Amino acid sequence: MHPTDRKYTREHEWALDDGTTCTVGITAFAAEQLGDVTYVELPTAGKSVNAGDAVTTVESVKAASDVYSPIAGTISEVNQALEDRPELVNESPQGEGWFFKITGYNTDGLNALMDAAAYEQYLGELDA
Amino acid sequence: MLQTPLYDEHVSLGGKIVDFNGWALPVQFAGIVQEHNHTRSKASIFDCSHMAEFRIRGANAVRAYGDLVCSDLANLRIGRSKYGALLNESGGIIDDLISMKIADDDLFIVTNAGPREAVANIFSSAGSGVEDVTDSTAKIDIQGPLARDVLVQELPIAAELNYFEIRSAEWNGEAIFVSRTGYTGEMGFELFVPNSLAVPLWRALLAHGEVEPAALGARDTLRTEAGYLLSGQDFQETRTPLEARMERFVAWDTPFVGKDALVHQRDQGGYPRLAAIASPDRRAPRHDFELRRKGTPVGVVTSGTFGPSVGHGIGLAYLEEEYLTPGTKLEAGPRGLEVSVVDLPFYADGTCRN
Numbered sequence: 353m354h355p356t357d358r359k360y361t362r363e364h365e366w367a368l369d370d371g372t373t374c375t376v377g378i379t380a381f382a383a384e385q386l387g388d389v390t391y392v393e394l395p396t397a398g399k400s401v402n403a404g405d406a407v408t409t410v411e412s413v414k415a416a417s418d419v420y421s422p423i424a425g426t427i428s429e430v431n432q433a434l435e436d437r438p439e440l441v442n443e444s445p446q447g448e449g450w451f452f453k454i455t456g457y458n459t460d461g462l463n464a465l466m467d468a469a470a471y472e473q474y475l476g477e478l479d480a
Numbered sequence: 481m482l483q484t485p486l487y488d489e490h491v492s493l494g495g496k497i498v499d500f501n502g503w504a505l506p507v508q509f510a511g512i513v514q515e516h517n518h519t520r521s522k523a524s525i526f527d528c529s530h531m532a533e534f535r536i537r538g539a540n541a542v543r544a545y546g547d548l549v550c551s552d553l554a555n556l557r558i559g560r561s562k563y564g565a566l567l568n569e570s571g572g573i574i575d576d577l578i579s580m581k582i583a584d585d586d587l588f589i590v591t592n593a594g595p596r597e598a599v600a601n602i603f604s605s606a607g608s609g610v611e612d613v614t615d616s617t618a619k620i621d622i623q624g625p626l627a628r629d630v631l632v633q634e635l636p637i638a639a640e641l642n643y644f645e646i647r648s649a650e651w652n653g654e655a656i657f658v659s660r661t662g663y664t665g666e667m668g669f670e671l672f673v674p675n676s677l678a679v680p681l682w683r684a685l686l687a688h689g690e691v692e693p694a695a696l697g698a699r700d701t702l703r704t705e706a707g708y709l710l711s712g713q714d715f716q717e718t719r720t721p722l723e724a725r726m727e728r729f730v731a732w733d734t735p736f737v738g739k740d741a742l743v744h745q746r747d748q749g750g751y752p753r754l755a756a757i758a759s760p761d762r763r764a765p766r767h768d769f770e771l772r773r774k775g776t777p778v779g780v781v782t783s784g785t786f787g788p789s790v791g792h793g794i795g796l797a798y799l800e801e802e803y804l805t806p807g808t809k810l811e812a813g814p815r816g817l818e819v820s821v822v823d824l825p826f827y828a829d830g831t832c833r834n
Binding site for chain 1: 511
């Protein structure tokens with residue numbers, strides 16, 4: 353359910369590092385919990401953020417939740433497609449439904465996050 | 481948690497089960513928006529067996545019951561139903577309800593799961609003719625523009641029913657009630673059946689290609705768009721029917737509990753009233769969001785959601801008179817979401833009266 357090519361936060365974001373850019377979205381688990389996503393507030397590109405900053409909000413029929421930046425850096429790009437098609441977050445939470453990209457980050461910040469196995473274990477503990 | 485006779489059906493259909501007023505009920509099957517849209521375009525079935533039902537029999541009990549609730553039942557024709565409320569002495573709403581007239585000396589009453597005990601205690605003062613039939617009664621709602629076309633294939637009498645009418649009928653050899661009422665704004669029926677019929681009837685309705693199961697999540701978005709209040713959330717005993725905009729359901733020339741207080745409030749004026757608010761985009765006001773007018777708190781959102789059929793955020797809240805004018809701009813919640821006061825209902829194209 354949660355791919356092994358990326359890192360995960362306790363707030364259910366994923367971060368996929370390609371060496372220069374880190375793409376951020378919410379996990380399949382988070383998307384499932386939210387239910388039908390109806391609105392994604394996109395952050396402003398160019399803004400610098402710290403790890404743990406509430407960067408944006410995602411709304412579903414049932415609730416509104418904050419999305420936090422997994423690492424410190426600069427927001428280089430946002431997923432404009434979510435403006436017209438917020439349902440992409442449900443259809444493809446770990447692909448087309450990404451939220452924003454970060455550049456100028458330090459990989460130490462990424463190393464501090466959970467890998468897929470640790471995240472799955474964390475979900476198991478939440479369930480218990 | 482309590483389970484309805486349809487609990488196993490919900491689990492096998494993949495329903496996501498939640499605790500609703502102590503009942504284990506599904507909040508969604510395929511997804512709230514999909515179930516919502518299916519109800520607006522075709523027909524959905526909902527398990528509402530958690531709701532409370534009472535039977536009031538005998539001329540004395542019927543008269544005594546009529547003196548409790550704010551509806552005029554003496555002038556209600558047999559086979560017709562009336563929306564109303566049970567109030568406390570201060571005029572506060574203990575619960576809203578529908579009174580259905582089976583015969584001059586026989587009423588069937590539908591109330592909500594939350595206040596059931598309080599309501600049952602007060603109803604019992606109407607005498608020995610009052611029976612709480614909740615535990616032996618299952619309730620299945622079929623709602624949507626195709627609801628009648630489907631239901632007549634199971635219950636031909638459905639074709640004869642106008643909006644807010646009820647008939648006794650038989651299905652699988654057992655006595656049931658078929659009522660042309662609902663909570664979605666769409667054409668539809670509420671079916672009151674013995675528990676033993678719940679599963680076979682649910683399956684028989686689901687066997688029709690146009691019918692899909694729907695759950696509490698869609699029920700909530702559908703009723704909010706239609707402007708229907710949720711007992712315990714949009715009103716409690718601290719709100720009166722005047723504040724909740726139920727004035728047209730108050731029979732002022734009949735006796736009812738709480739009448740003196742309500743007459744006083746009516747003559748006094750100047751009370752807060754339920755208002756509808758809408759956001760300009762898909763962001764939604766949420767339950768418990770504070771509402772502000774230029775920074776000053778003016779109310780709290782009682783129900784708030786994205787409205788799938790209207791395409792924007794919608795909500796209900798009590799506001800003082802000066803803020804009730806449609807077009808009044810307010811800020812909602814921690815982020816100051818911009819909302820405007822609008823007219824009810826949010827969604828006016830429902831088929832319930834067709």
